[in-house]
Amino acid sequence: MSARKKDSEITWQDIDIGAVIRTPGNAAEYKTGDWRSEKPTWNKDRCIKCGICYLFCPEGCIHHDKEGYFEGDLYYCKGCGICARECWTQAITMGPEA
Amino acid sequence: MAMVGMEGSLAMAEAVRLANADVVAAYPITPQTHIVERLAEMVANGELNAAYVPVESEHSAMSACLGSSATGARTFTATAGQGLELMHEVLYVASSLRLPIVMGVANRALSSPLSVWGDHSDVMAVRDTGWIQIFVENGQQAFDLTLCAFRIGEDPKVLFPVMIHMDGFHVSHVVEPLYLLNEEQVKGFLPPYKHPFPLDTDNPVTMGAFAVPILYTEARKSQETALRGTRGIINKVWSDFGKLSGRHYQAVEHYRSDNADTLLLTMGSYSEIAMEAVDQLRERGEKVGLIRLRLWRPFPFEELRQATKACRTLVVLDRCISPGGPPGPVCSETKAALYSQKKRPNIAGFIGGLGGRDLSVPEFVQMVERGRVIAAEGGEEIEMIGVRG
Numbered sequence: 001m002s003a004r005k006k007d008s009e010i011t012w013q014d015i016d017i018g019a020v021i022r023t024p025g026n027a028a029e030y031k032t033g034d035w036r037s038e039k040p041t042w043n044k045d046r047c048i049k050c051g052i053c054y055l056f057c058p059e060g061c062i063h064h065d066k067e068g069y070f071e072g073d074l075y076y077c078k079g080c081g082i083c084a085r086e087c088w089t090q091a092i093t094m095g096p097e098a
Numbered sequence: 099m100a101m102v103g104m105e106g107s108l109a110m111a112e113a114v115r116l117a118n119a120d121v122v123a124a125y126p127i128t129p130q131t132h133i134v135e136r137l138a139e140m141v142a143n144g145e146l147n148a149a150y151v152p153v154e155s156e157h158s159a160m161s162a163c164l165g166s167s168a169t170g171a172r173t174f175t176a177t178a179g180q181g182l183e184l185m186h187e188v189l190y191v192a193s194s195l196r197l198p199i200v201m202g203v204a205n206r207a208l209s210s211p212l213s214v215w216g217d218h219s220d221v222m223a224v225r226d227t228g229w230i231q232i233f234v235e236n237g238q239q240a241f242d243l244t245l246c247a248f249r250i251g252e253d254p255k256v257l258f259p260v261m262i263h264m265d266g267f268h269v270s271h272v273v274e275p276l277y278l279l280n281e282e283q284v285k286g287f288l289p290p291y292k293h294p295f296p297l298d299t300d301n302p303v304t305m306g307a308f309a310v311p312i313l314y315t316e317a318r319k320s321q322e323t324a325l326r327g328t329r330g331i332i333n334k335v336w337s338d339f340g341k342l343s344g345r346h347y348q349a350v351e352h353y354r355s356d357n358a359d360t361l362l363l364t365m366g367s368y369s370e371i372a373m374e375a376v377d378q379l380r381e382r383g384e385k386v387g388l389i390r391l392r393l394w395r396p397f398p399f400e401e402l403r404q405a406t407k408a409c410r411t412l413v414v415l416d417r418c419i420s421p422g423g424p425p426g427p428v429c430s431e432t433k434a435a436l437y438s439q440k441k442r443p444n445i446a447g448f449i450g451g452l453g454g455r456d457l458s459v460p461e462f463v464q465m466v467e468r469g470r471v472i473a474a475e476g477g478e479e480i481e482m483i484g485v486r487g
Binding site: 014 | 194196295302304305310317319320323
């Protein structure tokens, strides 16, 4: 799509031939965080910085901070809970969205 | 060019060679035809400089065609019957991505009972895949309209894939006299293919991304509007081809339809038998004519309305059953196209010519005579022609 309009303002005339997307990588703009019904919370006291949550996150939205602790990017996190399921030390808990 | 004797399948392969296709991807086993067999020979012999991709199924054949057409390569494949059905889901992607693949389809019946013989069951199952669909009646038309298909599909204002339907066996496997064009003539007629947004590492694009509900309807409307908007180019290409070859094609074609009170409507090779029947009936003094749908998609609404507005009875032949539904896709679409008209003919639908069953002149005469009765009664009956019992 050539025009950078809000999705709700895009008309059929704005759609490029074949609905191609001419700005590759723009999926990063797409917020998947609002799919979430539960969000993960990291307990730094239990975290051993092993990175298993980072490896298993299917959304690739977990990164580590300056101290090496892991955290999720809630703009993308869909709340699947895989990180909490895989965490060796139960440092991650899933809790309801506030 | 001199007249040659050539099988319909080979005539189509010759058109693909003259079009200088870049990629041919095909699955070689029945229900495949001589079209891609001949193309494989041409590539092996150095007569055609193309990448020939033998794949493991028709699903893969169409998938390979997507990739090659998306890079800007002129792409051809062929299939028929069950093979076309195996391609089914990928056909939609070709039209949605607006990739001008040309595909020859030797129309065949579907299993079961197993039948490799001709009818239109395979075509009708892919009716709504978004392709431009054109019917031929003989080998000459298979050659001509395959060449035209590349130019139509690849036109920057079109960019849609095109199916060329030729009746299995009755056209695909029959040797007929026909005229070819030479390389120079084709070069002048068919410019190089250039897609506006090809797969190109220097200018990357995303193809086939998903569309959320807030965008899918707009994407569909864009595609549908573009498909309906191809009519002008299709007419222009056929007009230019007529000037080049002396052979003229139209979306709806007429045979002795002047002053006809009864018209037959056919698609494909049985049109030629219907012409014989019309000749016999005209000799008897009956006002009977024939119209043939050359263009199946986009459907030629206006031409069909014009062609039928003066007749009293329209008799439609379908070579396909819509099981449990209205009597044949061609008949039900014809009825739908004419419903809004204040003055419209009575319509009778017949189903026949299934699984390679021949329909000969007496059966077309019978359709005209019986059709007048059924149509006058409202035309809701489903009647099969040439069935025993």
